[in-house]
Amino acid sequence: MTEFNYVDCFDKYDRIMQFNKNKRKYIHGWYPFVEGYSKEFIQSIIEELDYTPEHCVEPFSGSGTTAVELQKFKIKCSAFEVNPFMYTLARSKMRTDYTVNGFKKHIKLLEESLFNTIPNIETVCPPPLYKSMMEKKELKKWIFDLETMRGILDIKYALNNINNKKYSQLFKIPLASLLLEISNVYRNGKCLSYKKGWKDIDELKREDVHTLFLERLQNIILPDIIKMNQYKRKSGKLFSNYNSCYLGDSRENISKLENNSVDLVITSPPYLNSRDYTDTYMIELWMLDLITNYEELRELRKKTIRSHVQVPWGEIPLLDIPELKSAIKKLEDHRDKFWNKHLLEMVKGYFLDMDLLFEKLHYKMKKNGRVYFNVANSAYYGVEIETDKIVSRVASNHGFEIQEIRKARKINPSSQQKDLIPYLLEVVIVMKKN
Numbered sequence: 415m416t417e418f419n420y421v422d423c424f425d426k427y428d429r430i431m432q433f434n435k436n437k438r439k440y441i442h443g444w445y446p447f448v449e450g451y452s453k454e455f456i457q458s459i460i461e462e463l464d465y466t467p468e469h470c471v472e473p474f475s476g477s478g479t480t481a482v483e484l485q486k487f488k489i490k491c492s493a494f495e496v497n498p499f500m501y502t503l504a505r506s507k508m509r510t511d512y513t514v515n516g517f518k519k520h521i522k523l524l525e526e527s528l529f530n531t532i533p534n535i536e537t538v539c540p541p542p543l544y545k546s547m548m549e550k551k552e553l554k555k556w557i558f559d560l561e562t563m564r565g566i567l568d569i570k571y572a573l574n575n576i577n578n579k580k581y582s583q584l585f586k587i588p589l590a591s592l593l594l595e596i597s598n599v600y601r602n603g604k605c606l607s608y609k610k611g612w613k614d615i616d617e618l619k620r621e622d623v624h625t626l627f628l629e630r631l632q633n634i635i636l637p638d639i640i641k642m643n644q645y646k647r648k649s650g651k652l653f654s655n656y657n658s659c660y661l662g663d664s665r666e667n668i669s670k671l672e673n674n675s676v677d678l679v680i681t682s683p684p685y686l687n688s689r690d691y692t693d694t695y696m697i698e699l700w701m702l703d704l705i706t707n708y709e710e711l712r713e714l715r716k717k718t719i720r721s722h723v724q725v726p727w728g729e730i731p732l733l734d735i736p737e738l739k740s741a742i743k744k745l746e747d748h749r750d751k752f753w754n755k756h757l758l759e760m761v762k763g764y765f766l767d768m769d770l771l772f773e774k775l776h777y778k779m780k781k782n783g784r785v786y787f788n789v790a791n792s793a794y795y796g797v798e799i800e801t802d803k804i805v806s807r808v809a810s811n812h813g814f815e816i817q818e819i820r821k822a823r824k825i826n827p828s829s830q831q832k833d834l835i836p837y838l839l840e841v842v843i844v845m846k847k848n
């Protein structure tokens with residue numbers, strides 16, 4: 415069996431794998447997407463390649479870091495994203511046709527609208543159907559206090575009255591970036607949890623919500639639009655990947671690309687950590703009307719990579735990969751303790767999804783094209799799932815040569831696993847299409 419070439423890159427990658435490096439960076443800083451990587455990661459790849467890529471594919475676009483950063487190098491990136499919130503976010507970040515005048519004109523309209531608010535705004539701009547989204551007498555817990563929700567609905571109402579899609583979409587980003595902060599919950603790994611003492615925290619007034627939102631527009635977005643216009647004056651029209659960003663399941667949609675047209679893949683799929691982005695980003699999905707009922711939510715979940723147990727995936731075949739078979743066998747011994755009966759199906763399904771992805775990428779990629787695949791290992795019941803090796807074997811089976819597995823970071827496993835598994839490896843698998 416092939417042994418893989420592991421390379422210690424902790425020093426190089428520890429600093430650049432995390433999104434928080436992007437925090438104050440041009441465009442990347444518009445929304446703190448913690449599951450993303452930094453723009454420096456993309457830059458480092460372009461710098462080390464021994465050819466100039468023309469067409470990159472990003473099958474799990476997330477907040478669009480890959481495609482946005484590649485724009486600066488004038489490299490086309492076909493980016494796929496299933497979650498309509500991340501898609502909206504990424505696309506707004508990819509546009510290069512904002513103008514300072516257009517931006518300021520629409521802010522002014524917003525300000526005027528927010529100055530003349532409707533008292534019971536929820537009667538004209540109803541909150542989402544999600545039952546605990548807004549404070550109500552019959553509820554014990556709710557995500558937004560009534561006045562906070564009114565402040566948000568005022569902004570939504572004002573945005574709906576902007577008859578310019580470019581700016582109304584863009585303005586949704588600072589609104590989205592505010593939602594969690596002004597809510598009673600926080601993202602706690604797999605789910606949303608209530609903040610400590612949330613009932614005693616002073617309720618925000620509607621005007622406070624408006625001020626926070628307008629401040630974000632002025633202090634975070636406007637300076638970048640000014641910069642964008644300066645770049646345009648200097649270099650002419652700016653390159654944009656806006657028209658090559660696609661909403662939907664990449665397992666299907668990659669088929670639509672032309673065969674032999676891709677010479678680079680840079681991506682980071684959802685990790686096999688039973689985290690469902692549909693859940694953790696549900697506030698943004700509901701509040702921006704990207705999901706309007708529970709059926710849409712269920713349908714969206716079904717299209718996501720099988721990295722979570724929120725969908726009963728049914729009987730799933732097991733790929734013939736030694737490290738995977740051995741992990742499944744060990745996990746089976748713990749079946750009676752499983753916190754969810756779909757756990758094994760999730761693990762099997764995840765690697766079947768990876769298999770499907772590499773099968774498709776094989777046809778789309780040109781010979782000698784490179785793949786940079788950022789992923790981490792997982793553990794359940796003290797059994798380590800060596801995603802780095804399993805994905806590498808899957809890719810090898812589809813004609814990719816594994817050049818090296820770069821050790822990028824050591825991730826802390828959950829407290830229950832810590833005694834048996836001190837850390838989980840996060841890696842960047844570098845591959846070459848044969």
Ligand SMILES: C[S@@+](CC[C@H](N)C(=O)[O-])C[C@H]1O[C@@H](n2cnc3c(N)ncnc32)[C@H](O)[C@@H]1O
Pocket residue numbers: 447449450451452473474475476477478479480494495496497500662663664665681682683684685691717718719
């Ligand atoms: C780890 S994040 C990618 C982060 C990205 N590299 C960045 O810097 O923002 C993985 C993304 O894959 C998306 N995803 C999950 N299943 C998908 C599918 N079937 N097709 C396309 N995207 C999917 C998730 O919604 C999530 O945004």
